[in-house]
Amino acid sequence: MVKEIESAGLPIVHMCTVVPISLTVGANRIVPTVAIPHPLGNPALSREDEKELRRKLVRQALKALETEVEGQTVFEQ
Amino acid sequence: MKKVVHYINQFYAGIGGEDKADHRPEMREGHVGPGMAFQQALKDEASIVATVICGDSYFNENMDSALEEVLGMIKSHNPDLVIVGPAFNAGRYGMACGAVAKGVTETLGIPVVGGLYPENPGADMYKRYGYFLETSNSAAGMRKAVAAMSNLALKLLRGEEIGSPQEEGYIPKGIRKNYFAKERGSKRAVDMLIAKIKGEPFTTEYPMPVFDRVDPAPAVKDITKAKIALVSSGGPVPKGNPDRIESSSATKYGKYSLEGINDFTPENGETAHGGYDPVYANEDLDRVLPVDVMREMVANGEIGSLHEYFYTTVGNGTSVANAKKFAAEIAKDLVAAGVDAVILTST
Numbered sequence: 092m093v094k095e096i097e098s099a100g101l102p103i104v105h106m107c108t109v110v111p112i113s114l115t116v117g118a119n120r121i122v123p124t125v126a127i128p129h130p131l132g133n134p135a136l137s138r139e140d141e142k143e144l145r146r147k148l149v150r151q152a153l154k155a156l157e158t159e160v161e162g163q164t165v166f167e168q
Numbered sequence: 169m170k171k172v173v174h175y176i177n178q179f180y181a182g183i184g185g186e187d188k189a190d191h192r193p194e195m196r197e198g199h200v201g202p203g204m205a206f207q208q209a210l211k212d213e214a215s216i217v218a219t220v221i222c223g224d225s226y227f228n229e230n231m232d233s234a235l236e237e238v239l240g241m242i243k244s245h246n247p248d249l250v251i252v253g254p255a256f257n258a259g260r261y262g263m264a265c266g267a268v269a270k271g272v273t274e275t276l277g278i279p280v281v282g283g284l285y286p287e288n289p290g291a292d293m294y295k296r297y298g299y300f301l302e303t304s305n306s307a308a309g310m311r312k313a314v315a316a317m318s319n320l321a322l323k324l325l326r327g328e329e330i331g332s333p334q335e336e337g338y339i340p341k342g343i344r345k346n347y348f349a350k351e352r353g354s355k356r357a358v359d360m361l362i363a364k365i366k367g368e369p370f371t372t373e374y375p376m377p378v379f380d381r382v383d384p385a386p387a388v389k390d391i392t393k394a395k396i397a398l399v400s401s402g403g404p405v406p407k408g409n410p411d412r413i414e415s416s417s418a419t420k421y422g423k424y425s426l427e428g429i430n431d432f433t434p435e436n437g438e439t440a441h442g443g444y445d446p447v448y449a450n451e452d453l454d455r456v457l458p459v460d461v462m463r464e465m466v467a468n469g470e471i472g473s474l475h476e477y478f479y480t481t482v483g484n485g486t487s488v489a490n491a492k493k494f495a496a497e498i499a500k501d502l503v504a505a506g507v508d509a510v511i512l513t514s515t
Contacts, residue, residue, distance in 0.1 A: 092399065092401060092481075092483075092491050092492075092494065092495035092498075092512060093495075093512055094380070094381075094382040094495075095491075095492050095495030095496050095499060096399070096495050096498065096499045096502070096510055096512070097382045097384070097385050098382045098499075099496075099499035099500070099502070099503055100385055100503070101385055101499065101502060101503065101507065101508075101509060101510050102384070102385040102386065102387060102388055102508075102509045102510070103385070103509070103510040103511075103512055104509075104510070104511055104512070105512050105514065106511060106512065106513045106514070107513070107514035107515075108228070108229060108514075108515070109228045109229075109260065109263065109514075111231075111263065111293060112259065112263065112289045112293075112514075113514070115289050115292055115293045116289065117380060117381050117382060119382070119383075119384035119385075120384065124513075126225070126229055127189075127225045127228065127229060127260070127444050127515050128186075128225065128444040128445045128446070128447070128448050128449065128515060129448040129449065129455040129456070130402070130455065130456060130513055130514070130515055131454065131455050131456065131457075131458045131513065132448065132452060132454065132455030134448050134451070134455075142460065142461065145454065145455075145458050145460070145461050146461045146464075148458070149458050149461050149462065149465070149511070150470075152511050153391050153396075153465075153470070153471065156387065156388045156391060156394075156396075156509045156511075157387050157388050157391050158387055159384075159386065159387045160384045160387075161384070162384070
């Protein structure tokens with residue numbers, strides 16, 4: 092899906108937990124996330140801390156979208 | 169008698185489904201679950217001395233440490249061969265089987281036999297580290313998979329020569345093997361050309377590799393003015409799953425309005441995905457589709473705007489062909505709506 096959308100000329104960032112799969116399928120901008128059943132959250136945290144974690148992950152994704160890349164790039168926190 | 173260790177996930181071990189996918193590595197004596205059928209097929213030539221079990225999510229979220237633990241368990245039995253799976257089209261299970269195959273090949277140097285559906289992400293990534301028999305996409309193909317995998321395992325244990333992928337039914341490992349052909353190359357080439365001209369079937373001796381890659385799109389110039397859209401393969405849907413998107417092998421995607429949604433709650437959203445424990449997503453769907461923080465970022469000017477619709481499907485055993493088709497339609501819609509960039513979340 093990532094490739095198909097990117098081939099339409101839209102920059103796309105893939106936020107996922109299993110980065111090797113993302114690399115195999117060919118995403119170019121990748122942001123690693125928390126866990127498979129809750130990529131953008133962590134139920135072990137308080138509501139506020141969890142939202143702050145989500146903010147950080149989305150900001151990382153926005154940074155990835157603003158960054159020119161040559162090939163597959165993983166944007167670690 | 170030769171010794172075999174079998175690797176399976178928590179589901180096939182009978183421990184549980186997605187709610188137990190965080191099960192840590194465990195070793196049991198003898199065969200477990202599908203291991204019984206393997207033991208019957210291996211007869212008295214080989215014995216499954218132990219079964220190593222790990223939850224699919226645990227393995228994929230802790231790949232390095234989980235692999236080390238699993239390899240230690242396998243090694244403790246000093247086996248002659250390792251069987252992994254079969255994992256059919258289960259993505260995380262296939263990745264785990266592949267990683268175990270790679271680890272065994274590199275550290276123990278003994279043969280590995282597995283079973284995967286060719287679209288399983290584990291196949292492309294790990295096919296060169298074992299003999300992965302090509303299976304159907306679901307456990308309905310278990311009997312056939314066990315027969316084919318056992319057959320190849322016995323050949324390997326007996327030290328017999330292993331034929332080509334076509335002859336044996338395994339996914340090509342990407343290695344070349346020299347052999348003496350009956351006829352010289354020029355004759356074979358002309359025969360092939362004539363067959364092609366006549367419209368008859370022929371098999372190339374040198375399949376071209378498929379490089380299915382897309383160049384990165386240019387970066388967004390100014391994110392504070394950009395219109396961003398959210399897409400997900402994690403199955404986020406409005407409460408009640410109005411279009412009945414399937415929990416696995418999805419045949420459709422959904423396009424849903426975000427109007428009036430500033431924050432997901434158990435009342436307005438849930439997941440349709442059947443491939444992970446849905447408890448956390450159903451409690452707060454922002455954990456899969458971060459609408460709450462995106463709204464906040466629009467309000468404080470960090471991004472220009474949020475596209476008023478989100479697009480969703482279930483990436484659980486869904487065929488590549490369907491995913492491609494959905495995304496082509498979604499992309500068209502996004503371009504028409506003037507979207508500048510996309511965040512796609514996966515579970």
